Amino acid sequence: MTKASKRRLSRRALLAGTASAVSAGVLSGQDNASDPTKVQGELATEVGERSRHETPKRSYFSSARSGSNTPLQDLEGTITPSDLHFERHHGGIPDIDPDNYSLLIHGMVKQPRVYTLPELKRFPARAMTRFLECSGNGFRTYRNPEANREKTPQDIEGLTSTSEWVGVPLKTLFEEVGVLPEAKWFLAEAMDAAVMTRSIPVEKAWDDAIIAYGQNGEAIRPEQGYPARLFLPGFEGSSNVKWIRRIELAAEPFMSREETSKYTDPLPGGKARMFSFVMDAKSVITYPAYPVKLPDQGFWEIKGLAWSGRGKIVRVDISTDGGRSWEKAELQNPVLPKCHTRFRFGWEWDGRPATLMSRATDETGQTQPTLEALKQVRGEGTIYHYNHIRAWTVRGDGSVVFGEKA
Amino acid sequence: MKALLLVVAVAAGAFAQEADENFGFGRTPSDEEIAALDIDVTPDGTGLPEGEGSVAQGEELYFQRCASCHGVGGTEGPNDKLVGREPGDEFLFGDTRGLTKTIGNYWPYATTLYDYTYRAMPFDEPGSLTPEEVYSLVAFLLFKNDLITEDVVMNRETLPEVAMPARDRFVPDDRAGGPELR
Numbered sequence: 001m002t003k004a005s006k007r008r009l010s011r012r013a014l015l016a017g018t019a020s021a022v023s024a025g026v027l028s029g030q031d032n033a034s035d036p037t038k039v040q041g042e043l044a045t046e047v048g049e050r051s052r053h054e055t056p057k058r059s060y061f062s063s064a065r066s067g068s069n070t071p072l073q074d075l076e077g078t079i080t081p082s083d084l085h086f087e088r089h090h091g092g093i094p095d096i097d098p099d100n101y102s103l104l105i106h107g108m109v110k111q112p113r114v115y116t117l118p119e120l121k122r123f124p125a126r127a128m129t130r131f132l133e134c135s136g137n138g139f140r141t142y143r144n145p146e147a148n149r150e151k152t153p154q155d156i157e158g159l160t161s162t163s164e165w166v167g168v169p170l171k172t173l174f175e176e177v178g179v180l181p182e183a184k185w186f187l188a189e190a191m192d193a194a195v196m197t198r199s200i201p202v203e204k205a206w207d208d209a210i211i212a213y214g215q216n217g218e219a220i221r222p223e224q225g226y227p228a229r230l231f232l233p234g235f236e237g238s239s240n241v242k243w244i245r246r247i248e249l250a251a252e253p254f255m256s257r258e259e260t261s262k263y264t265d266p267l268p269g270g271k272a273r274m275f276s277f278v279m280d281a282k283s284v285i286t287y288p289a290y291p292v293k294l295p296d297q298g299f300w301e302i303k304g305l306a307w308s309g310r311g312k313i314v315r316v317d318i319s320t321d322g323g324r325s326w327e328k329a330e331l332q333n334p335v336l337p338k339c340h341t342r343f344r345f346g347w348e349w350d351g352r353p354a355t356l357m358s359r360a361t362d363e364t365g366q367t368q369p370t371l372e373a374l375k376q377v378r379g380e381g382t383i384y385h386y387n388h389i390r391a392w393t394v395r396g397d398g399s400v401v402f403g404e405k406a
Numbered sequence: 407m408k409a410l411l412l413v414v415a416v417a418a419g420a421f422a423q424e425a426d427e428n429f430g431f432g433r434t435p436s437d438e439e440i441a442a443l444d445i446d447v448t449p450d451g452t453g454l455p456e457g458e459g460s461v462a463q464g465e466e467l468y469f470q471r472c473a474s475c476h477g478v479g480g481t482e483g484p485n486d487k488l489v490g491r492e493p494g495d496e497f498l499f500g501d502t503r504g505l506t507k508t509i510g511n512y513w514p515y516a517t518t519l520y521d522y523t524y525r526a527m528p529f530d531e532p533g534s535l536t537p538e539e540v541y542s543l544v545a546f547l548l549f550k551n552d553l554i555t556e557d558v559v560m561n562r563e564t565l566p567e568v569a570m571p572a573r574d575r576f577v578p579d580d581r582a583g584g585p586e587l588r
Contacts, residue, residue: 091532106440114439115432122431143503176428187446193532195525197446246443255449255515257522261507264576266499272512272572276579310583364583377587379500 056084059154066090067134069158072286072305077332078340079129080161082216087223088134088159090258091193094243098227103211107186107249110178117213117227123168126210128233130338131307133279134159135236135263138386141402142371149401153286156390156402160307162340163224165231166214170205173247179205183249187256188230188241198239199253199275200232208233211244234309234338235277236384238263268379279309280387281368283316283343283360294398297351302329305340308362312336315361316343322355322391322404323370329358337363354394355404447521451566454520457537458561461554464546467539471528480550481508485529489550495571510551514576516568519544541565 032038050056056075058068067088070080080086087093098117106112137159140148148156183202190196200209212231213220220226225242232240238258253259253275265273283306288294302320306313312335317326332342343358361367374388391404447453469478476482480489490508492498499505499512509519524540526532535543545560553568554560581588 091526091529104435104440104443106435106444112435112440113432114435119431123429172429176431189443189446193526195445195533197521197525248444248446250448252448254446254521255518256446257518257526260515260518260576261509261513266497267577268500270497270500270575271577272497272499272575273579273581274576276581278579278581280581362583365585366583367585369587373587381498381502381505382500 056081058084058087059158061088061159067159069154070161072153072158072160072284073289073292074154075286078162078305078342079216080163080340082163082218082221082224085132085161085163085215085221085224086134086159088237089192089194089223089242090196093223094190094192095222096191096227096243101191101227101245103228103244103247105173105177105247105249107247108180108183108251109174109249110180111176113173113177115173120168120211120228121213123172125166125214126169127164127166127214128208128210129162129164129336130231130233131160131162131279131340132231132237132240133161133282133307133309135238135276135279135384138282138390139383141390142374142382142386142388145371145403149403150290151402152291153284153289157284159237160305160340162307163215164217165210165212167210167212167228167231170209170211170230173211174202174205179249182251185250185253187246187248187250187254188239188244189246189248190241190243191245192243196238196241196258197254197256198241198259199250199256200230200235200239200277201275202249204232204235204277232277234279234311236263236279236309239277263384265384266379266382268377276385277309279307280385281308281310281313281360281362281366282306282387283313283358283368284390285318285356285358285392288356288394288400289392290400290402292400294349294394294400296398297349300347300349302345302347302356302358304343304358306331306343306358306360307338307340308360308364308366309338310366311338311363313341313360314363316341317359317361318343318345318347319357319359320347320354323357323389326359349394351396353396356392356394357389359389445521445525447517447524449515449517449566451517451562454517454562454565455537456562457541458559458564459538459540459542459545460559461542461545461549461556463538464542464544464549467542468546471531471535472543475529480547488547491552491571497572497575508551509547510553510571512572514570514573516544516548516553516565516570519547520565 056071061067070086101117103115185199210231213228229242230244285304287303306316316329318329319326329343329345359368368389371388475485487506491510541560548554
């Protein structure tokens, strides 16, 4: 790292020295029409757009369009633009008039209540910047990595995103209705065509759950649960029920279709884990990655994202030799708990084939396992929660493919 | 905010009571309002409505409303495979790749089948089935999975009694933070 840092400085100084000469040459060759200093620019607009040169897009994860992946390779920093936040829905995106929206809380409570959207917004609000990840994210890396060499970070890992979420703490609402001590679970139910339901332990409400209505400075997008959703920091995406219309408190979980036949994790030995909410520590390199081709050797910054559903990321290690040796990456501040954390690592590429890996460790001491170690405990056939170490291989010609061995 | 409300209440000479600690926003729903939304069904049968349905009725309905997505035998797709048992009811989903989860080999509770079908099916017309139609479809699908015989009628008493082969395969999450991999 020290050597790479020094090289980086000297190379940056060199680039800075030559940059002005190069751009002056380019500009002098331009005609007035393409020289932005020679024509008046566009006027102010009511709603802005991206540069016409920047066209990041989500990609559908299935032909049924029941979800879409975030273009992780196109993002900077930690926040996912709301229109690029990954999607997953089980009955399409409902069109909800906020004037007709209400949230019912009932069951094992002293006093059932119904809240309109303005009433939810009247409670003291809480904001938090947190990731949200589908528990099936990364299934290609576990099931069949050999067949997925030419896949982008978006294809491989795009079912994770980070937003600033704003809403009312569920704790506040539960205090309002007087949740009875016998109530250990609550049902969260959506008003979409699937009338999606999940059972959540009541402790999560006392901890950090919110009913969110704001995302990245505006109202939540329809595909993210407009006008209000359950947001459970660090919990698997599907439990963060969108378009939430009803919460029922009960002594036992409800055993809905999603939490029995779908989002359960088969294990070796004839068992399946249920209510496996927390997302384990994880990371992915987003640059360099397929379909990038490095044009020459020398300095390149390895960049990526790390996150854990259990708290803060405390370190990310990078290997450029297929896991034989590891060095510490820089983490972008502030590092927030249960949030995408941007890591960066200066790398001198010598032009030879290299396998790049990232390995995150969270504040509980959990470190990403190898694929072999994870398969040992979870089994070949398991589904969901794939947090093993990912690899990208840089070939001698600079092209990058997913997985090990060029 | 709460502390402030309390201070105001005390300053006004009022007694600090439990009600004063609440914001008091929203309104109390009527019992009918709650009942209209409270459609969930739990493993002990709570929430199951009156009515019943037979395998024969369910078979007819299945071909009208379900077979185009789930296949004539419940196995052909294109959407979820519904029918099938593993030899000896083995549960090798963690050990081997390529097994397909069905009602017969994976679903732990028969009541979930009622709950889900009533709330979300059929896909192109969700929430359109009557309780009798759902009981019939549930009976047919349980029969196709060899979980009930053809003559058994499904209702609020019989459905929670259906024994599901995978019932005891499910364990709570034992993962925790820290270095141990589970």
